[in-house]
Amino acid sequence: MTDLTTIIVVAVVVIVVLALAVTAAAVLRRRRRSTGLREQFGPEYDRAVSGADDPRDAEKELEQRRKRHRSLKLRDLQPREREGYRQRWAQVQQSFVDDPGTAVRDADRLVGDVMSARGYPIEDFDQQAQDLSVAYPVVTQRYREARTISREHAAGRAGTEDLRHAVTSYRALIEALLEPGDGRHGHGSGDDGSRDGSGNGSRDGQRPDRSEPPAQTAPPQQDEGRRETRA
Numbered sequence: 001m002t003d004l005t006t007i008i009v010v011a012v013v014v015i016v017v018l019a020l021a022v023t024a025a026a027v028l029r030r031r032r033r034s035t036g037l038r039e040q041f042g043p044e045y046d047r048a049v050s051g052a053d054d055p056r057d058a059e060k061e062l063e064q065r066r067k068r069h070r071s072l073k074l075r076d077l078q079p080r081e082r083e084g085y086r087q088r089w090a091q092v093q094q095s096f097v098d099d100p101g102t103a104v105r106d107a108d109r110l111v112g113d114v115m116s117a118r119g120y121p122i123e124d125f126d127q128q129a130q131d132l133s134v135a136y137p138v139v140t141q142r143y144r145e146a147r148t149i150s151r152e153h154a155a156g157r158a159g160t161e162d163l164r165h166a167v168t169s170y171r172a173l174i175e176a177l178l179e180p181g182d183g184r185h186g187h188g189s190g191d192d193g194s195r196d197g198s199g200n201g202s203r204d205g206q207r208p209d210r211s212e213p214p215a216q217t218a219p220p221q222q223d224e225g226r227r228e229t230r231a
Contacts, residue, residue, distance in 0.1 A: 030056075037062050042137040069134035074119040076180045085114055089174055092167070100163040104150050107170035111143070114177045132173075135182040142169035 037059055038045045045062065052058035077085070088110055096103040112122045120131055125147060133140040149166040152158040158166075 034059060040066075040137070041133060043141050044133040044137040047141075065130050065134050069131060072119055072121075072131065074182060077114075077117060077178060081117060082178050085110065085174070085178060089171065096164070096167055100160055100167075101153055104146075104153060104163050104166050104170075107167050107174075108146070108150055111170055111173055111177075114174055118177055136173065136176050139169075139173045139176050143173050146170050
């Protein structure tokens with residue numbers, strides 16, 4: 001093998017190795033990006049990917065959401081504001097027994113008010129959900145469910161238990177939005193498998209659920225035979 005042939009072979013090998021290294025680095029960067037987006041967006045990542053022809057297009061769209069979210073002028077609520085919204089929520093829950101449909105509408109209106117107070121644009125629901133999904137991916141899914149049930153109720157296709165689920169889902173989002181911060185410090189991206197979100201863990205920055213919309217129950221029967229008598 002001549003010196004010239006050796007040089008050509010070495011050059012080809014170097015080029016091939018460099019090309020493989022560049023390709024491997026690009027694949028690694030993409031995997032890291034995908035992992036980061038999946039960890040941040042949780043169920044929203046799966047939703048975006050399943051609705052796109054190419055997963056890369058879905059990831060670009062999620063990155064655009066993140067970029068837009070950084071441009072929003074969000075703020076924490078003042079303690080007095082937070083307490084006022086909690087009182088309004090208590091009224092929504094109390095009204096559920098007498099009029100579940102109105103309670104759902106009031107809950108949706110309250111979500112919009114809290115979002116607006118925090119600095120989120122609320123003109124378009126799809127955009128609302130996308131903005132929320134950056135910091136609150138799990139409760140954003142529940143927000144979508146609640147909105148769907150609200151529409152089904154307006155069409156006469158939702159029962160009381162559906163409405164109860166909607167109110168519980170609205171509560172999860174309200175509790176998350178009332179907490180200071182943007183929710184990303186401990187949002188989690190999983191779900192506990194229960195429809196009412198009554199698991200012990202917290203996610204999306206929200207506190208664990210502690211109450212359900214009130215339901216009518218029969219009063220407990222007293223056991224007369226267990227009363228103690230004193231001499």
